[in-house]
Amino acid sequence: MKMQQDLDNLKKKDKIFIKTFGCQMNEYDSNRIYDSVKKIGYEKTDNYQEANCYLLNTCHIRDKAKEKVYHEIGRVKKLFRFKKKPLVIVAGCVAQAENEEMLKREPYIDLVLGPQAYHKINDTILNFNEKKKKKEETEFDAVSKFQYLSKFQNKDGKVSSFLTIQEGCDKFCHFCVVPYTRGPEYSRPFKQILDEAKCLADNGAREIILLGQNVNAYNYEGYRLSDLITNIEKLSEIKRVRYTTSHPKDMTDDLIEVYKTSKKLMPLVHLPVQSGSNKILKLMNRKHTVEEYLNTFDRLKEINPRIQFSSDFIIAYPGEENQDFENTFNLIERVKFINSYSFIFSPRPGTVAENLHLIDKTISIERLEKIQHKLFENQIEINQSLENSIVDVLGENLTDDKMKVFGRTEYMTSVIFNGNKSDIGKIVKVRIKKSNRNSLFGEIVSNSNQKVA
Numbered sequence: 262m263k264m265q266q267d268l269d270n271l272k273k274k275d276k277i278f279i280k281t282f283g284c285q286m287n288e289y290d291s292n293r294i295y296d297s298v299k300k301i302g303y304e305k306t307d308n309y310q311e312a313n314c315y316l317l318n319t320c321h322i323r324d325k326a327k328e329k330v331y332h333e334i335g336r337v338k339k340l341f342r343f344k345k346k347p348l349v350i351v352a353g354c355v356a357q358a359e360n361e362e363m364l365k366r367e368p369y370i371d372l373v374l375g376p377q378a379y380h381k382i383n384d385t386i387l388n389f390n391e392k393k394k395k396k397e398e399t400e401f402d403a404v405s406k407f408q409y410l411s412k413f414q415n416k417d418g419k420v421s422s423f424l425t426i427q428e429g430c431d432k433f434c435h436f437c438v439v440p441y442t443r444g445p446e447y448s449r450p451f452k453q454i455l456d457e458a459k460c461l462a463d464n465g466a467r468e469i470i471l472l473g474q475n476v477n478a479y480n481y482e483g484y485r486l487s488d489l490i491t492n493i494e495k496l497s498e499i500k501r502v503r504y505t506t507s508h509p510k511d512m513t514d515d516l517i518e519v520y521k522t523s524k525k526l527m528p529l530v531h532l533p534v535q536s537g538s539n540k541i542l543k544l545m546n547r548k549h550t551v552e553e554y555l556n557t558f559d560r561l562k563e564i565n566p567r568i569q570f571s572s573d574f575i576i577a578y579p580g581e582e583n584q585d586f587e588n589t590f591n592l593i594e595r596v597k598f599i600n601s602y603s604f605i606f607s608p609r610p611g612t613v614a615e616n617l618h619l620i621d622k623t624i625s626i627e628r629l630e631k632i633q634h635k636l637f638e639n640q641i642e643i644n645q646s647l648e649n650s651i652v653d654v655l656g657e658n659l660t661d662d663k664m665k666v667f668g669r670t671e672y673m674t675s676v677i678f679n680g681n682k683s684d685i686g687k688i689v690k691v692r693i694k695k696s697n698r699n700s701l702f703g704e705i706v707s708n709s710n711q712k713v714a
């Protein structure tokens with residue numbers, strides 16, 4: 262009875278504000294959390310002022326992640342100092358790592374939910390509203406999470422939509438918290454994913470980005486990532502398929518082969534190598550060598566020379582000497598990555614590398630700057646080479662001033678072009694007029710989806 266009253270009250274007025282940090286999977290999770298809390302009457306708001314539930318979806322990958330969350334909670338406290346306190350929920354990877362500690366340290370927090378406990382969110386909220394009892398839910402239960410979430414249709418409807426197919430990691434790279442915050446590798450049932458892809462396509466998705474911390478380790482009763490790609494691209498509404506993030510060790514033959522046959526798989530392979538030195542890769546427990554990485558690169562290039570690579574790099578990992586750094590530099594010259602992320606090693610609590618001897622800060626920064634300079638040089642050169650040529654762009658949305666269209670090339674490069682609403686969701690031909698490191702600017706030439714008379 263009381264629960265029903267709560268539900269009726271919630272239906273009238275509850276608004277949730279979700280702030281998301283971290284990777285694409287957190288973005289996907291935030292959308293799914295919203296799909297769930299909608300069922301107990303919450304409406305999403307982009308204006309925290311009117312929210313009575315404030316949810317932080319957190320990331321633990323680098324830096325002072327934990328302190329940043331407490332700082333953020335401090336900010337929320339200030340924002341609401343003249344208002345009724347909202348229900349404050351901390352979700353995501355910091356929630357998982359810190360669990361009940363968060364409730365002890367910061368009484369302003371009401372609920373703490375780890376990434377594999379989102380199936381409990383509605384009950385936890387309703388229970389809190391009834392009994393005001395703070396709670397922490399951080400069990401790894403990926404099966405229940407996805408079974409529960411698949412009951413709510415994913416009607417995300419964005420032109421480019423994320424779809425998590427795999428979660429967690431068994432690789433235990435020595436620097437990384439993910440195996441501790443996302444738990445063991447779990448692959449969602451094949452059919453559950455295909456149903457979700459269909460639903461996304463029916464609701465406006467034209468590109469699907471398959472997600473997983475180790476997306477190419479996907480294995481459900483023998484179905485692999487290559488099977489998902491082959492099946493999803495059969496959906497006529499879907500124009501492009503991508504996947505991220507893959508591990509070099511899981512670039513299996515079937516996945517490489519699918520590049521020969523697939524019509525919609527994009528020619529950009531995001532394959533983090535982390536370092537160009539075998540010594541460092543071994544110290545990192547990466548389970549692959551530079552030669553194996555280059556072998557995958559060469560095989561894919563042979564199948565389709567248009568394929569480009571992007572990567573993540575960790576610079577100044579403990580033990581990295583000048584020669585190791587040079588090797589990373591040389592690898593970048595050899596592969597000519599189209600776009601990459603690079604970070605100075607950040608020791609993470611609970612990982613093997615937590616207490617290793619750090620490389621001097623000045624040297625670390627110098628190395629990072631050198632690497633980034635090289636990576637940016639590549640990016641600028643590639644973008645400049647596209648000036649005056651025509652590229653295929655998937656229109657995603659209007660720019661903020663509504664005067665132009667934002668879209669992406671096959672290689673994920675941002676393009677701003679003169680166009681209108683009708684170009685959204687379509688692949689259009691754009692002549693590139695100008696470029697900078699991150700973006701291309703151009704004019705529409707024709708709409709490649711239009712039938713030629």
Ligand code: SAM
Nearest residue numbers: 436437474506508533573574604605606607609
């Ligand atoms: N699973 C992916 C792989 O194996 O390459 C990476 C996932 S991780 C969420 C994203 C990136 O964060 C990593 O590729 C790595 O470059 C970076 N990263 C992870 N832990 C880090 C740390 N302790 N310090 C600096 N960068 C880190």
Ligand code: SF4
Nearest residue numbers: 430432433434437439
């Ligand atoms: Fe982290 Fe990726 Fe290594 Fe897993 S494979 S531990 S997610 S870097």
Ligand code: F3S
Nearest residue numbers: 283284320321322354
């Ligand atoms: Fe961050 Fe967790 Fe993603 S630590 S990068 S939100 S898996």
